[in-house]
Amino acid sequence: MIKNISNLGDAALYCDFGSEVNKEINSKVIRYFKSIQKENIDGINNLTPSYNKLIISFDLRKKNFQTIKKLIENLNITNDDELETNRIKIPVCCDENFSLDIKRLEEKLQITRDKIYEKFFGKEFFCYMTGFIAGMPFLGDLENELQAKRLETPRVKVPKGSVGLTEQFANVYTFESPGGWNIIGNTPQVIFDSTNENNPNLINPGDVVTFEQITKEQYYNNNE
Amino acid sequence: MNKNYFEIKRAGINTTFQDQGRGNLYHIGIPFSGAMDNRNFQISNKLVGNEVNFPIIEFAYQGPLLKYFGENINFAITGDVKFIIRKKNDNIEGNCYQSFTLENGDELNIISTNKSVYGYLAVSGEFDVNYQWSSCSVNTKANIGANNGKKIEDGQKIYILNINKNLSDKKLNYINTKIENIRVIQGTNFDYFSDEGKKIFFEKEFVISKLSDRMGMRLEGPKIENIVDTNIKSEGLLKGVIQVPADGNPIIMLSDHGTIGGYPKIGVVISADYDKLVQLTPGSKIKFKKVELADAEILFKLYDLETQNLISQI
Numbered sequence A: 001m002i003k004n005i006s007n008l009g010d011a012a013l014y015c016d017f018g019s020e021v022n023k024e025i026n027s028k029v030i031r032y033f034k035s036i037q038k039e040n041i042d043g044i045n046n047l048t049p050s051y052n053k054l055i056i057s058f059d060l061r062k063k064n065f066q067t068i069k070k071l072i073e074n075l076n077i078t079n080d081d082e083l084e085t086n087r088i089k090i091p092v093c094c095d096e097n098f099s100l101d102i103k104r105l106e107e108k109l110q111i112t113r114d115k116i117y118e119k120f121f122g123k124e125f126f127c128y129m130t131g132f133i134a135g136m137p138f139l140g141d142l143e144n145e146l147q148a149k150r151l152e153t154p155r156v157k158v159p160k161g162s163v164g165l166t167e168q169f170a171n172v173y174t175f176e177s178p179g180g181w182n183i184i185g186n187t188p189q190v191i192f193d194s195t196n197e198n199n200p201n202l203i204n205p206g207d208v209v210t211f212e213q214i215t216k217e218q219y220y221n222n223n224e
Numbered sequence B: 001m002n003k004n005y006f007e008i009k010r011a012g013i014n015t016t017f018q019d020q021g022r023g024n025l026y027h028i029g030i031p032f033s034g035a036m037d038n039r040n041f042q043i044s045n046k047l048v049g050n051e052v053n054f055p056i057i058e059f060a061y062q063g064p065l066l067k068y069f070g071e072n073i074n075f076a077i078t079g080d081v082k083f084i085i086r087k088k089n090d091n092i093e094g095n096c097y098q099s100f101t102l103e104n105g106d107e108l109n110i111i112s113t114n115k116s117v118y119g120y121l122a123v124s125g126e127f128d129v130n131y132q133w134s135s136c137s138v139n140t141k142a143n144i145g146a147n148n149g150k151k152i153e154d155g156q157k158i159y160i161l162n163i164n165k166n167l168s169d170k171k172l173n174y175i176n177t178k179i180e181n182i183r184v185i186q187g188t189n190f191d192y193f194s195d196e197g198k199k200i201f202f203e204k205e206f207v208i209s210k211l212s213d214r215m216g217m218r219l220e221g222p223k224i225e226n227i228v229d230t231n232i233k234s235e236g237l238l239k240g241v242i243q244v245p246a247d248g249n250p251i252i253m254l255s256d257h258g259t260i261g262g263y264p265k266i267g268v269v270i271s272a273d274y275d276k277l278v279q280l281t282p283g284s285k286i287k288f289k290k291v292e293l294a295d296a297e298i299l300f301k302l303y304d305l306e307t308q309n310l311i312s313q314i
Helices: A022-041 A066-073 A102-107 A113-120 A216-223 B040-046 B197-203 B271-278 B293-314
Strands: A004-007 A012-016 A046-048 A054-057 A086-095 A124-131 A138-139 A156-158 A162-166 A167-171 A175-177 A182-186 A208-214 B005-010 B016-020 B058-059 B065-069 B073-078 B081-088 B090-093 B099-102 B106-113 B116-125 B157-161 B181-186 B206-208 B216-220 B241-243 B252-254 B265-269 B285-290
Touching: A004 A066, A004 B058, A012 A066, A022 A046, A022 A054, A054 A066, A054 B005, A054 B285, A086 B073, A102 A113, A102 A182, A113 A182, A138 B099, A162 B005, A162 B090, B040 B058, B040 B073, B040 B116, B040 B271, B058 B106, B065 B157, B073 B081, B073 B271, B265 B271
Parallel strands: A086 A208, B181 B285
Antiparallel strands: A004 A012, A012 A054, A046 A054, A086 A182, A124 A138, A124 A208, A138 A167, A156 A175, A162 A167, A162 A182, B005 B065, B005 B157, B016 B058, B058 B116, B065 B106, B073 B099, B073 B116, B081 B090, B081 B106, B181 B265, B206 B216, B206 B285, B216 B252, B241 B252, B241 B265
């Protein structure tokens, strides 16, 4: 299932599953990721699944590229039906204080904000990966009509909880962070909780997410 | 209880608690973190009789000014650092790689690092810090680790537990050497760059920019031309990965890097050169030298052996 394994530096395996971005390839990546995680292989430091790659980094004191490569090539990978999927609902408020780029999107996409919300809320999105900043989910796929490029000049500070769109993906800023996604709203929901060490991320790769629109009042009630 | 502490009279520029870092969290977006210069981190602990992976205080450029209250304690500073111990009637100029004793009321003024970035302060006891995922290492971006995931600030108190009663003087003859050539392995997108771009990468000098921190090191120099695509589908990053964004200036990922990135990877700094790399100050000139995987593995074994040797000499 892995098309090619090469080395990324001297302490990591770069597993290539293909060049396209789609659910099928990504599910393979996630299946490998979960299977390797279960094996608890001594010397493996980190696993980073993404759209179509899996990077496995290891402690060069204990292992090297060849030994880990052999281990990975000989692994039994979990079947499709064993892959766990959680369904998660994320409340989002689109009050004008939160929907920072809705006007830009109306102009770029040539549709009204109501149409944008109609096409966004209630739809199911698949979590391809989490990361960049802690807990940030990369969710897809947006309909063609909602696909816009990043801001020409990224914001220095995107507020925590911002829900953003870019190309075929949606995401949630789990912290205040620099960023260039088109912000359409904000969620009061905690997406990343560092005090919950066993399960800090609300959304994990393979999960299915639906966004639900809430009013400003509901937003602030949820925040208390 | 908790009667031994430092009062922070000046925090310094980027002073944080660090240890060996935390693994197995890249998939949720949390980088490894940990002491930037692993060798100097471990040596500092050994000089005060600790296990090598105890929490220490890492500082960059200007260090902290600390006033100590409590029973006698030993400390050691590693790196290339200028510091003074202010006693009641005396100022003592400090030396790196040597333990000193602090008495109640003494002040330790860590003035600055010399032509290097990071220094390490270890004490013969345990800093009273909280751990997340088995590490105290502070990641200020996600506010993870000791001190609520924040830098150490002016006026705060840092408590020390379980002071080792047996204070013995320790010393190591060691000088931090500098390197100008950083050895790299070709990256997974090496062929995204023009022949001229590849040549520039391995032959020309680059200057380290001021926009460098624990997350990354930005370089300036001749532009590296991309002939395929200036973006890739976002994928995992590692410390030492060299990305080249559209502007043609390389960025090297360091210990607090974002876990995912979308710029082509031209190379990866070998593990053996990472500790030396992070100590290079803005304005320093560096050159990249190409090595193969098998050589990088041997070079790391040698570097690690050398570190273990230094530690065993203490």
